[in-house]
Amino acid sequence: MNSLRDKDIKFLRGFGPKRAELLSKQLGIKTFYDLLYHFPTSYVDRSTIHRIWQFAGSDMPAVQVKGHFVSFTVQGEGAKMRLVGLFTDGSATMEVVWFQRIRQLRELYHPGTEYVIFGKPVEFNGRWSMVHPEVDTPSATLVQGGGMRGVYPLTEKLRNGGFSSRTFALAAADILGSHQHLQETLPPYVIGRLKLMGIREAIAAMHNPQSAAQLEQARRRLKFEELFYLQLDIQRYARRRKSQTEGFVFARIGHFFNTFYSDFLPFPLTGAQKRVIKEIRADMATGRQMNRLLQGDVGSGKTLVALLTMLIALDNGTQACLMAPTEILASQHFETISQLVAPMGINVRLLTGSTRKKERDVIHSQLLDGSLHILIGTHAVLEDVVQFKNLGFIVIDEQHRFGVAQRARLWRKNSRLPHVLVMTATPIPRTLAMTVYGDLDVSVIDELPPGRKPVVTLLRYEEQRFQTLQGIGRQLRAGRQVYIVYPLIKENEKLDLKSLEEGYESICETFRDYRVAFVHGQMRPEEKDFQMSIFASGEAQIMVATTVIEVGVNVPNATTMLIENAERFGLSQLHQLRGRVGRGGEQSYCILMSKRKIAKDTRTRLELMTSTTDGFVIAEADMKLRGPGDIEGTMQSGMPFDLKVANLATDGVVIQAARDLVDEILDADPDLIHPDNAILPRQLALLTSRSFDWSRIS
Numbered sequence: 148m149n150s151l152r153d154k155d156i157k158f159l160r161g162f163g164p165k166r167a168e169l170l171s172k173q174l175g176i177k178t179f180y181d182l183l184y185h186f187p188t189s190y191v192d193r194s195t196i197h198r199i200w201q202f203a204g205s206d207m208p209a210v211q212v213k214g215h216f217v218s219f220t221v222q223g224e225g226a227k228m229r230l231v232g233l234f235t236d237g238s239a240t241m242e243v244v245w246f247q248r249i250r251q252l253r254e255l256y257h258p259g260t261e262y263v264i265f266g267k268p269v270e271f272n273g274r275w276s277m278v279h280p281e282v283d284t285p286s287a288t289l290v291q292g293g294g295m296r297g298v299y300p301l302t303e304k305l306r307n308g309g310f311s312s313r314t315f316a317l318a319a320a321d322i323l324g325s326h327q328h329l330q331e332t333l334p335p336y337v338i339g340r341l342k343l344m345g346i347r348e349a350i351a352a353m354h355n356p357q358s359a360a361q362l363e364q365a366r367r368r369l370k371f372e373e374l375f376y377l378q379l380d381i382q383r384y385a386r387r388r389k390s391q392t393e394g395f396v397f398a399r400i401g402h403f404f405n406t407f408y409s410d411f412l413p414f415p416l417t418g419a420q421k422r423v424i425k426e427i428r429a430d431m432a433t434g435r436q437m438n439r440l441l442q443g444d445v446g447s448g449k450t451l452v453a454l455l456t457m458l459i460a461l462d463n464g465t466q467a468c469l470m471a472p473t474e475i476l477a478s479q480h481f482e483t484i485s486q487l488v489a490p491m492g493i494n495v496r497l498l499t500g501s502t503r504k505k506e507r508d509v510i511h512s513q514l515l516d517g518s519l520h521i522l523i524g525t526h527a528v529l530e531d532v533v534q535f536k537n538l539g540f541i542v543i544d545e546q547h548r549f550g551v552a553q554r555a556r557l558w559r560k561n562s563r564l565p566h567v568l569v570m571t572a573t574p575i576p577r578t579l580a581m582t583v584y585g586d587l588d589v590s591v592i593d594e595l596p597p598g599r600k601p602v603v604t605l606l607r608y609e610e611q612r613f614q615t616l617q618g619i620g621r622q623l624r625a626g627r628q629v630y631i632v633y634p635l636i637k638e639n640e641k642l643d644l645k646s647l648e649e650g651y652e653s654i655c656e657t658f659r660d661y662r663v664a665f666v667h668g669q670m671r672p673e674e675k676d677f678q679m680s681i682f683a684s685g686e687a688q689i690m691v692a693t694t695v696i697e698v699g700v701n702v703p704n705a706t707t708m709l710i711e712n713a714e715r716f717g718l719s720q721l722h723q724l725r726g727r728v729g730r731g732g733e734q735s736y737c738i739l740m741s742k743r744k745i746a747k748d749t750r751t752r753l754e755l756m757t758s759t760t761d762g763f764v765i766a767e768a769d770m771k772l773r774g775p776g777d778i779e780g781t782m783q784s785g786m787p788f789d790l791k792v793a794n795l796a797t798d799g800v801v802i803q804a805a806r807d808l809v810d811e812i813l814d815a816d817p818d819l820i821h822p823d824n825a826i827l828p829r830q831l832a833l834l835t836s837r838s839f840d841w842s843r844i845s
């Protein structure tokens with residue numbers, strides 16, 4: 148395979164420097180290897196010959212017909228000049244039209260000769276035509292095998308340059324023909340065990356499949372290979388990091404943890420909370436640095452897990468720090484946690500941008516002399532003046548709000564790396580967790596505390612607004628609180644702000660007896676905090692806001708959320724928003740207000756929200772709808788090499804199989820030195836020639 152990577156495409160029969168340059172510019176295809184791995188994006192059935200007299204409909208698929216040209220004429224002038232061939236298959240005639248390469252084609256095709264023509268029929272003024280179809284002699288069609296034909300991604304420039312899907316299929320066949328001994332890229336024992344197709348056969352079948360079954364086998368092989376090397380890369384990195392980074396050994400469960408657990412636990416832990424704490428405990432006792440992602444749906448009780456694990460850090464003579472993305476969240480955590488541990492004499496303090504100088508000074512000195520046990524704060528804790536005596540454990544809440552660089556700064560506060568627990572309510576589909584976050588250990592709280600009633604989600608259209616507001620009025624009269632959420636999207640920020648302000652005024656008008664808090668992203672932080680605090684305390688019963696309330700806010704008395712223009716939100720965002728209600732014992736409601744006329748995908752999205760509250764189901768669906776590349780922009784930057792055949796959104800089963808095999812191989816041969824594995828590091832090096840640091844999370 149190596150030599151193919153070096154062989155310039157211009158040396159391919161019939162290519163030459165000019166066409167090679169076009170290919171390189173348009174598709175980045177420079178070598179034989181690139182061309183072999185430029186696969187069709189779909190396939191069409193070429194086993195059937197259609198009859199022209201049966202053409203019908205306004206959007207016909209590409210079809211093939213067999214017959215001969217009756218005549219050729221050149222029509223029009225200048226840019227409109229075209230070659231028109233009148234083609235008959237005995238049943239009827241159609242026009243075949245070319246706008247480019249008129250002279251050459253005129254000489255290439257002869258009236259009377261039999262051709263098989265493949266293209267999309269279009270009807271105009273009662274006459275069928277095909278523009279720039281593929282034209283073969285029947286014998287050429289046979290050479291390629293009758294059945295499936297690949298459709299390759301082509302650009303207009305390539306088409307004009309004479310490239311067709313057939314060019315690619317033939318070129319691939321040509322390369323394979325002259326390279327009989329294409330080197331296998333997986334070890335023979337892997338191929339044997341999984342009954343995979345050989346590499347040469349697989350590539351050949353991708354370009355010129357003999358049957359649907361053969362194509363399926365080829366795809367399976369190539370998919371597996373991609374995911375296998377991806378897992379090998381990730382797992383090799385993860386294992387190396389684990390064996391090389393020394394961490395604090397938290398061997399003891401002591402006074403703080405035990406006392407809290409037996410005397411001050413506010414409610415029995417859920418099974419999932421217990422399991423996760425066990426996983427974390429085991430991890431922190433190993434002597435290697437913990438890097439763990441804690442996923443738990445909104446309201447699953449991550450805070451309590453964070454607290455209990457921070458107590459383990461304290462029991463082992465170190466300090467702990469909890470970092471949250473906003474002041475509100477940091478103070479909520481501070482209040483919850485300091486209340487819970489107050490009776491045990493644990494010193495907890497809050498550090499945010501608005502902490503007074505005097506308090507700051509106390510914090511700084513207590514951190515240094517070790518008398519401050521738990522620091523809770525915003526990114527203010529990252530400042531260099533904040534130095535710990537012995538920081539052993541860091542918890543980061545809602546990780547996606549923090550940049551990589553910021554997190555890295557926190558780690559560096561010690562000579563020895565503290566254990567790290569990153570908590571997120573954004574469910575990460577398993578397939579992504581195994582790849583993008585593949586080097587982190589993952590714990591999942593997959594159970595909500597008992598007694599929670601799932602939020603009832605309703606889809607409502609504009610004309611039902613009046614009844615909807617009446618329903619909200621009933622909730623308010625029952626003493627509950629209500630969120631009303633507006634989208635705020637960058638491109639038309641001004642317009643959105645206007646609709647938000649108008650919405651606020653109309654809500655104030657409709658619900659005159661109630662106080663309405665108002666929050667949006669362009670407010671000064673102090674004003675925002677003030678507005679949030681009057682809602683949290685219940686002084687305000689209604690909160691009109693943009694998505695700034697998306698993360699973490701906990702007001703259990705808020706039972707209703709109305710989301711305006713719900714059609715403009717993504718699934719994950721809707722799920723996060725909805726998580727703000729349903730946090731108490733009362734039945735909660737989320738109303739998605741939408742235009743009636745929406746795209747099919749959008750309706751699918753909204754209807755899914757009404758049918759499930761399971762964050763993982765929603766995240767999977769979101770990934771499938773948007774494609775994995777979109778998920779937090781992690782994919783494009785995060786992959787060590789591009790996947791050509793595999794799809795992270797849909798190939799979960801294959802990912803798991805690849806992961807299992809990689810684990811088994813690395814368990815037996817961690818450094819890949821066994822002769823049977825010789826091919827693995829070589830192939831990995833080739834694939835990942837772009838070096839990439841998987842450690843960016845930690």
Ligand code: ADP
Nearest residue numbers: 414415416417443445446447448449450451596
């Ligand atoms: P999140 O995972 O979204 O951060 P929180 O930690 O804020 O969730 O917990 C949500 C609510 O559930 C809080 O009011 C918390 O007190 C409560 N809670 C947490 N664990 C339990 C439990 N085991 N039993 C009952 N309620 C719990």
Ligand code: MG
Nearest residue numbers: 449450544699
């Ligand atoms: Mg939380």
